[in-house]
Amino acid sequence: xxxxxxxxxxxxxxxxxxxxxxxxxxxxxxxxxxxxxxxxxxxxxxxxxxxxxxxxxxxxxxxxxxxxxxxxxxxxxxxxxxxxxxxxxxxxxxxxxxxxxxxxxxxxxxxxxxxxxxxxxxxxxxxxxxxxxxxxxxxxxxxxxxxxxxxxxxxxxxxxxxxxxxxxxxxxxxxxxxxxxxxxxxxxxxxxxxxxxxxxxxxxxxxxxxxxxxxxxxxxxxxxxxxxxxxxxxxxxxxxxxxxxxxxxxxxxxxxxxxxxxxxxxxxxxxxxxxxxxxxxxxxxxxxxxxxxx
Amino acid sequence: xxxxxxxxxxxxxxxxxxxxxxxxxxxxxxxxxxxxxxxxxxxxxxxxxxxxxxxxxxxxxxxxxxxxxxxxxxxxxxxxxxxxxxxxxxxxxxxxxxxxxxxxxxxxxxxxxxxxxxxxxxxxxxxxxxxxxxxxxxxxxxxxxxxxxxxxxxxxxxxxxxxxxxxxxxxxxxxxxxxxxxxxxxxxxxxxxxxxxxxxxxxxxxxxxxxxxxxxxxxxxxxxxxxxxxxxxxxxxxxxxxxxxxxxxxxxxxxxxxxxxxxxxxxxxxxxxxxxxxxxxxxxxxxxxxxxxxxxxxxxxxxxxxxxxxxxxxxxxxxxxxxxxxxxxxxxxxxxxxxxxxxxxxxxxxxxxxxxxxxxxxxxxxxxxxxxxxxxxxxxxxxxxxxxxxxxxxxxxxxxxxxx
Numbered sequence: 082x083x084x085x086x087x088x089x090x091x092x093x094x095x096x097x098x099x100x101x102x103x104x105x106x107x108x109x110x111x112x113x114x115x116x117x118x119x120x121x122x123x124x125x126x127x128x129x130x131x132x133x134x135x136x137x138x139x140x141x142x143x144x145x146x147x148x149x150x151x152x153x154x155x156x157x158x159x160x161x162x163x164x165x166x167x168x169x170x171x172x173x174x175x176x177x178x179x180x181x182x183x184x185x186x187x188x189x190x191x192x193x194x195x196x197x198x199x200x201x202x203x204x205x206x207x208x209x210x211x212x213x214x215x216x217x218x219x220x221x222x223x224x225x226x227x228x229x230x231x232x233x234x235x236x237x238x239x240x241x242x243x244x245x246x247x248x249x250x251x252x253x254x255x256x257x258x259x260x261x262x263x264x265x266x267x268x269x270x271x272x273x274x275x276x277x278x279x280x281x282x283x284x285x286x287x288x289x290x291x292x293x294x295x296x297x298x299x300x301x302x303x304x305x306x307x308x309x310x311x312x313x314x315x316x317x318x319x320x321x322x323x324x325x326x327x328x329x330x331x332x333x334x335x336x337x338x339x340x341x342x343x344x345x346x347x348x349x350x351x352x353x354x355x356x357x358x359x360x361x362x363x364x365x366x367x368x369x370x371x372x373x374x375x
Numbered sequence: 376x377x378x379x380x381x382x383x384x385x386x387x388x389x390x391x392x393x394x395x396x397x398x399x400x401x402x403x404x405x406x407x408x409x410x411x412x413x414x415x416x417x418x419x420x421x422x423x424x425x426x427x428x429x430x431x432x433x434x435x436x437x438x439x440x441x442x443x444x445x446x447x448x449x450x451x452x453x454x455x456x457x458x459x460x461x462x463x464x465x466x467x468x469x470x471x472x473x474x475x476x477x478x479x480x481x482x483x484x485x486x487x488x489x490x491x492x493x494x495x496x497x498x499x500x501x502x503x504x505x506x507x508x509x510x511x512x513x514x515x516x517x518x519x520x521x522x523x524x525x526x527x528x529x530x531x532x533x534x535x536x537x538x539x540x541x542x543x544x545x546x547x548x549x550x551x552x553x554x555x556x557x558x559x560x561x562x563x564x565x566x567x568x569x570x571x572x573x574x575x576x577x578x579x580x581x582x583x584x585x586x587x588x589x590x591x592x593x594x595x596x597x598x599x600x601x602x603x604x605x606x607x608x609x610x611x612x613x614x615x616x617x618x619x620x621x622x623x624x625x626x627x628x629x630x631x632x633x634x635x636x637x638x639x640x641x642x643x644x645x646x647x648x649x650x651x652x653x654x655x656x657x658x659x660x661x662x663x664x665x666x667x668x669x670x671x672x673x674x675x676x677x678x679x680x681x682x683x684x685x686x687x688x689x690x691x692x693x694x695x696x697x698x699x700x701x702x703x704x705x706x707x708x709x710x711x712x713x714x715x716x717x718x719x720x721x722x723x724x725x726x727x728x729x730x731x732x733x734x735x736x737x738x739x740x741x742x743x744x745x746x747x748x749x750x751x752x753x754x755x756x757x758x759x760x761x762x763x764x765x766x767x768x769x770x771x772x773x774x775x776x777x778x779x
Contacts, residue, residue: 123473210616318562
């Protein structure tokens with residue numbers, strides 16, 4: 082009977098496994114293989130096996146290390162602000178007795194826009210010639226500020242744009258999670274004399290902690306791939322202060338056809354994301370195992 | 376008997392229909408082109424060629440990076456999807472070294488002396504002296520754009536040297552909120568394209584004749600120091616802001632590609648050849664950067680002869696004359712000097728002079744990588760993160776690392 086069930090389980094999961102194998106496992110294996118070769122797409126000779134040469138070159142390249150540092154810093158700051166602000170907005174919207182639906186819709190609008198559109202709109206607003214933001218500063222006798230070409234502001238300008246666009250994403254998921262908290266818990270906490278902060282700390286936060294971790298992980302993965310905004314707004318500059326790993330991979334792989342080298346950079350990026358996500362994935366698997374045992 | 380006869384007749388008719396359908400099936404030529412006005416130009420003239428050669432022409436308009444990727448990916452197929460491809464001229468070393476294009480000289484093509492020599496040279500491999508692999512379809516060369524009113528307000532003439540340009544920038548900058556000179560200092564291709572004419576005017580270059588890296592030469596240091604002084608007496612804008620500021624009279628001068636300012640017969644700013652001198656007493660160097668769109672025939676085309684014929688048609692003087700109203704910049708002397716067209720498009724004379732005195736970007740398949748690191752270090756220098764000397768020495772080291 083058990084054998085029959087196992088066979089049935091394999092049979093039912095086989096389409097998903099097939100899709101996963103074709104779309105994820107094969108490309109990943111190819112990338113791993115290419116990263117060990119000097120594969121140049123336009124070359125007339127077959128790729129040569131170079132072992133870890135690409136990885137060694139990668140970690141000797143100061144521009145890659147700078148892009149890696151920028152990406153890690155950007156991800157840390159963007160995710161921190163997006164999740165924190167998302168939670169604050171969710172708590173605020175949840176506290177409203179009326180208009181929650183309308184606010185939810187309006188708040189979500191930036192996330193619905195394609196990153197390219199967002200970049201172009203902000204490029205116009207941040208223009209140091211006729212931009213709206215410098216226009217407003219001008220009213221107070223300030224500026225103009227070269228937001229996207231000054232080393233002191235370019236990184237933060239892109240950071241603000243990313244936070245503006247993706248805070249609503251964090252808000253939506255956390256707001257949805259808050260809807261599932263039983264009202265009775267708040268009532269019980271209130272009877273026990275818990276104030277707003279205590280209610281948040283001992284009721285809201287424990288109930289949505291799993292979602293906070295999930296939102297954080299999703300934002301880390303997505304922010305790590307930051308590309309469109311940088312490519313349109315700064316091209317990695319000024320002084321490489323906004324260069325990202327994805328942009329580095331794009332330049333080498335797509336512009337210069339250095340498939341082997343770009344694959345090595347992609348493997349490094351994937352490994353970093355896996356390391357960052359490992360805790361969550363392990364915790365998730367354990368939770369599922371515990372649930373299955375029950 | 377009757378049945379057999381009617382069956383035979385039916386078979387003959389079907390056979391005849393099928394063979395006539397096959398015989399009359401026109402060949403389909405596919406052009407992978409840069410999107411925008413180039414596609415309009417090809418679509419405007421293609422009907423004549425289709426009629427004369429019983430073929431159909433499909434034009435795919437693609438964005439710059441997409442175009443390069445698609446051409447490269449298709450080049451590895453045994454039967455190519457494209458019969459003609461448009462190529463930005465710096466791609467030529469990459470595509471010819473990879474053997475992607477049909478050798479037009481070997482196909483019997485003889486160079487047409489009507490093409491401006493600097494344009495024709497771009498399609499040859501090795502550059503300038505080798506066989507022809509691509510023909511110049513659309514011309515382009517960077518020019519100095521200026522606002523005549525702003526220059527007049529400073530009692531200044533159009534500068535013919537970089538010291539002259541700096542003097543004007545100093546005189547204009549900050550007066551009534553005006554900007555003296557606008558650089559295009561975005562990292563990567565923009566800043567390299569904006570700085571190279573200054574570097575060339577100073578007698579510097581990225582490589583010497585033996586391919587030694589020379590970006591840290593005294594000429595390059597002087598050029599970058601002047602470029603930074605121009606920024607100190609101006610602003611660093613992206614393309615749209617550059618155009619609007621010069622056109623609106625907020626800024627005095629910038630470098631740029633003609634299509635940014637010139638549309639049809641009108642230009643939103645004055646234009647002149649880029650100064651090729653450091654100061655009034657120094658020798659004149661070619662300083663305008665040429666940037667032609669070329670057309671070639673992929674080696675794996677299914678219609679090599681017809682494709683070469685279409686290529687010569689699309690780059691002919693007749694086509695370039697017909698394309699002029701669509702904003703296409705010619706690559707032929709006879710079109711530049713055509714009396715009727717010159718009256719209609721008065722900037723042709725300046726463009727021809729600038730094209731003849733233009734410089735090409737270094738002809739190496741590694742230019743994309745070199746431009747990338749050079750752009751980063753130039754950006755480091757203008758941002759003040761590194762000194763001019765350090766930035767250029769680091770650029771030299773990075774470029775040497777790429778070419779070794």
